[in-house]
């Protein structure tokens with residue numbers, strides 16, 4: 359092992375947050391022989407978004423969401439009109455700066471796409487290689503995923519989506535007549551059209567995936583500590599990690615605290631305009647899948663993924679405060695929709711809500727704080743944290759080690775949101 363530029367005897371690289379991003383990074387650093395201390399207030403991948411996501415390895419989502427078309431048409435997707443996007447009125451003032459940056463980013467989508475695409479496109483292959491290395495290949499299924507449309511405009515919508523995918527170099531195929539027949543048989547007759555995206559994939563349990571990566575890190579010598587990190591402070595060329603009233607010096611620290619990362623980064627002058635983009639899931643134990651791959655019911659933005667012993671249906675982009683109680687009406691509506699698609703969705707499962715950590719330009723934040731302090735961050739993975747966990751971990755392991763990352767990480771530097779001085783105010 360090479361000497362680490364930040365390590366001194368007896369000190370760790372502290373990773374704050376054991377969601378899938380922190381767990382993947384703990385593995386990536388530990389496998390290189392680094393001394394890693396992974397810290398979370400809860401057991402790995404139980405407290406944040408990494409517990410409850412859709413399990414989709416979304417290699418087709420190469421473009422960041424903000425674009426001029428979204429600015430013109432988002433209102434049609436509002437929950438008010440039966441859609442999946444909720445921008446509650448009481449949040450408008452608090453969200454205004456984030457929304458202004460979203461609008462700005464919409465006109466930079468073309469410029470931002472190559473950066474995101476470079477991370478996303480190889481993600482399934484990167485995850486497959488990582489799982490092979492840690493001897494858990496069964497966690498990933500590479501059957502691609504399907505998008506289905508219903509109603510009189512179904513074929514036209516599918517054709518439009520196929521054209522959009524082709525323009526980005528994403529492969530699609532027509533969904534088989536058998537699948538469309540099965541979908542009609544379950545969820546009422548009428549027109550249906552579908553596309554298969556063969557290069558994506560899904561994991562059979564998102565939590566297990568993060569736990570497997572954390573487990574591999576522990577086997578390689580990492581330590582896990584369950585504690586709330588109250589603050590990170592510069593300690594000369596080290597970082598002070600204040601947890602449970604004690605300050606523990608770390609050779610370096612990486613903030614991977616999901617939507618709660620902003621507070622930990624602020625003392626270092628790093629701006630992290632993260633918002634909670636909340637999503638919901640419902641589970642259907644014992645229900646057979648339409649096919650062994652995620653199915654996106656595209657008209658309603660609901661994705662149903664086969665997971666170990668159950669189906670998981672996820673939906674909604676709710677711009678509510680992180681930690682606010684779940685909106686039971688959304689869970690009831692998701693359940694009702696699933697019934698119309700022919701899924702037996704018992705009322706036994708109460709539903710789950712979690713916060714996607716989202717930056718206004720929908721690029722992740724990967725980098726190092728300016729100045730001397732060895733403070734790094736891997737945040738803002740929005741809808742793609744499961745997909746990007748391993749690729750981001752490889753980038754971060756290189757940055758922490760002081761070697762060139764496997765791709766150009768400059769577009770992910772959080773200083774794109776302002777200067778250090780702006781962030782301190």
Ligand SMILES: Cc1cc2nc3c(=O)[nH]c(=O)nc-3n(C[C@H](O)[C@H](O)[C@H](O)COP(=O)(O)OP(=O)(O)OC[C@H]3O[C@@H](n4cnc5c(N)ncnc54)[C@H](O)[C@@H]3O)c2cc1C
Pocket residue numbers: 374375376377378379380397398399400403404405406407408409410411412413414415416585586587588614615616617618619635636637638639672673711712713714715736737738739740741742743744745746
């Ligand atoms: C409904 C839904 C569906 C999704 N579907 C997909 C999908 O199909 N594919 C995909 O790629 N992505 C998907 N995502 C996105 C993905 O789940 C997230 O991007 C990803 O989980 C973010 O991981 P993270 O590790 O950054 O954050 P989190 O998983 O939120 O983890 C952050 C961790 O930091 C800890 N923490 C925070 N602050 C502190 C502190 N001060 N001290 C100690 N610990 C702290 C928290 O306890 C938590 O465990 C989905 C998200 C949702 C909500």
